[in-house]
Amino acid sequence: MITKINIRNFKKLENVSFELGNPVVLIGPNNSGKTTILQALSLWDIGMRKWSEKRKDKKANPKSKRTGVAINRKDLFSLPIPDSKLMWFKQHVREMDTSSGTKKTSNVKIEIKVEGILNYRNWKSFLEFDFSNSESIYCRPLNFGNSVSENEIIDDISYNERIAYLQPMSGLALEEDKLTPGSIDVRVGMGKTADVLRNIIFQLINPERSGSNNGLSEQNWDKLKRHIKSKFLIEINKPEFLPDTGLISMNYFENGIKYDLSSGGRGFHQTLLLLSYLYSYPGRIILIDEPDAHLEVIRQREIYNLLVEVAKEQSSQLIMASHSEVVLQQAGDADTVVAIYGNETQNLNNNQEISQFKKSLTEIGWDKYYYAKLTGHILYMEDSTDFLMLNEFSKLLNHPLYELLGRVNVHFLSNNLPNDAIKHFYGLKQVIKDLKGVALFDRLDRETDEPNLKILTWKKKEFENYFAFPSVIRRFIEPHNLDLFNQSNMDIIEVAIRNNTPPRALKNSSDKWWFDTKLSDDYLENIFSEFYSKLGIKNEFNKGRYFELIKFLEPEEIDSEIIEKLNEIYDILK
Numbered sequence: 001m002i003t004k005i006n007i008r009n010f011k012k013l014e015n016v017s018f019e020l021g022n023p024v025v026l027i028g029p030n031n032s033g034k035t036t037i038l039q040a041l042s043l044w045d046i047g048m049r050k051w052s053e054k055r056k057d058k059k060a061n062p063k064s065k066r067t068g069v070a071i072n073r074k075d076l077f078s079l080p081i082p083d084s085k086l087m088w089f090k091q092h093v094r095e096m097d098t099s100s101g102t103k104k105t106s107n108v109k110i111e112i113k114v115e116g117i118l119n120y121r122n123w124k125s126f127l128e129f130d131f132s133n134s135e136s137i138y139c140r141p142l143n144f145g146n147s148v149s150e151n152e153i154i155d156d157i158s159y160n161e162r163i164a165y166l167q168p169m170s171g172l173a174l175e176e177d178k179l180t181p182g183s184i185d186v187r188v189g190m191g192k193t194a195d196v197l198r199n200i201i202f203q204l205i206n207p208e209r210s211g212s213n214n215g216l217s218e219q220n221w222d223k224l225k226r227h228i229k230s231k232f233l234i235e236i237n238k239p240e241f242l243p244d245t246g247l248i249s250m251n252y253f254e255n256g257i258k259y260d261l262s263s264g265g266r267g268f269h270q271t272l273l274l275l276s277y278l279y280s281y282p283g284r285i286i287l288i289d290e291p292d293a294h295l296e297v298i299r300q301r302e303i304y305n306l307l308v309e310v311a312k313e314q315s316s317q318l319i320m321a322s323h324s325e326v327v328l329q330q331a332g333d334a335d336t337v338v339a340i341y342g343n344e345t346q347n348l349n350n351n352q353e354i355s356q357f358k359k360s361l362t363e364i365g366w367d368k369y370y371y372a373k374l375t376g377h378i379l380y381m382e383d384s385t386d387f388l389m390l391n392e393f394s395k396l397l398n399h400p401l402y403e404l405l406g407r408v409n410v411h412f413l414s415n416n417l418p419n420d421a422i423k424h425f426y427g428l429k430q431v432i433k434d435l436k437g438v439a440l441f442d443r444l445d446r447e448t449d450e451p452n453l454k455i456l457t458w459k460k461k462e463f464e465n466y467f468a469f470p471s472v473i474r475r476f477i478e479p480h481n482l483d484l485f486n487q488s489n490m491d492i493i494e495v496a497i498r499n500n501t502p503p504r505a506l507k508n509s510s511d512k513w514w515f516d517t518k519l520s521d522d523y524l525e526n527i528f529s530e531f532y533s534k535l536g537i538k539n540e541f542n543k544g545r546y547f548e549l550i551k552f553l554e555p556e557e558i559d560s561e562i563i564e565k566l567n568e569i570y571d572i573l574k
Contacts, residue, residue: 006111006113010087023319025338037340043129046139047071051154054069074135078191123155171194201238204280220280274288285316300327364428379439397558397562441455467550489531501523
């Protein structure tokens with residue numbers, strides 16, 4: 001079992017270090033480094049095995065040099081890359097040192113330091129990887145040869161640890177040749193789990209490798225059958241070896257009908273793979289990318305709990321990367337959760353402060369924590385329609401805010417209540433101390449001031465009041481001005497405008513009516529309902545599309561308050 005890891009200069013990870021337990025769930029947004037950590041552990045495992053083989057050769061031939069063991073890029077099945085250099089942080093494989101007054105070039109090493117415990121004994125294994133060329137790298141104990149003995153860097157017991165990287169299944173092969181245990185391991189390492197599912201289950205029942213299943217083949221098969229029956233209402237049958245073809249065949253019953261294994265759904269296949277591997281290969285460190293892949297929300301919690309239960313029963317360690325909020329909330333109760341943000345990590349399970357952290361995230365939402373941590377800010381708005389209007393105004397005005405809105409962390413409140421934004425913001429700020437926030441609301445009865453959360457309100461009734469003008473509506477309709485029964489669209493929209501606008505407001509664009517009326521519900525909706533009704537067409541121009549009117553504003557019609565609000569939001573989000 002791995003208890004601690006430190007990774008330097010590997011892919012997008014410059015220097016990360018964190019502790020692990022069993023199970024471990026790595027959380028973080030897309031492209032934050034979760035899969036990279038699993039790949040680093042896989043690389044460490046390959047380096048350990050390669051060095052172990054060379055170590056045995058050294059004992060057989062004491063005169064042989066042990067400067068490093070070569071690893072070909074194509075042997076790194078879990079790291080599909082066209083060039084070895086892509087494994088290095090920012091692809092920097094050389095560095096220049098001028099501290100001594102002369103230029104000196106040296107290689108940048110990937111370092112993977114792993115510590116753990118096995119059979120109640122602590123172990124450590126520190127490896128470094130050196131770039132050779134686009135096709136190969138070298139692996140050796142970290143700093144080995146620099147007055148540090150190998151045993152200080154790699155404990156013998158660490159060679160007994162085995163890692164399996166189970167990547168999500170993208171389908172199931174229609175046929176499977178019977179494979180040896182070694183061939184199965186190779187294909188699993190290549191990520192070809194869809195090609196060996198029947199073989200893994202066959203090995204569960206008919207183990208060919210000594211020590212597999214601990215002599216509990218039938219008992220484990222019965223457990224696997226019960227789990228699948230309980231979770232999917234499917235009765236799986238034992239796989240059969242067909243000597244005439246060299247294939248392994250397997251089927252199942254569902255609702256009394258017999259199907260080939262390939263007929264099952266992906267969630268069923270994924271769960272069957274993970275459970276059968278746990279039962280077939282006990283005592284391993286198992287890396288799983290998206291264990292909840294292909295599972296609906298209801299089953300995600302059940303399958304996660306089941307995997308944890310079986311892994312502990314089989315003395316295996318689970319290290320999982322997931323986006324599932326269900327999985328994260330379940331893990332947050334008792335398991336090790338590590339938040340990953342590129343080169344920043346945080347263990348979330350070790351003291352009272354973390355307990356409060358989990359409590360806050362349960363109420364706020366894990367996804368909101370991800371994005372708040374990643375961006376350092378949060379924008380509060382009532383709903384997505386307001387956001388679309390903000391985006392359209394910033395685009396129309398060519399405002400720098402437009403570029404930021406493409407990646408902004410926005411939270412929709414579904415109401416116009418500042419207190420809800422304040423509560424949410426301070427819940428996040430408890431765990432993200434330097435978080436910045438801004439909220440944009442429709443006009444409020446009273447001002448609300450918060451020292452850390454910037455609260456902005458419109459002077460007019462709502463956002464739509466800044467562009468829902470007759471002139472804008474006419475320009476919107478004009479490109480579609482088609483004659484229909486001798487009456488043009490412009491005539492129809494003109495009547496609709498007059499019917500729904502007070503005469504005094506029609507004459508005076510500064511009339512109080514334009515400020516105080518809820519123009520989305522009490523004006524635009526009425527106008528377009530009448531317009532499309534006269535045309536005999538269903539009105540599909542609803543509130544979610546009102547932002548489309550903004551592009552028809554003339555420069556002199558844009559209220560200066562719009563620019564003020566864009567500037568204030570930009571100053572915080574930038």
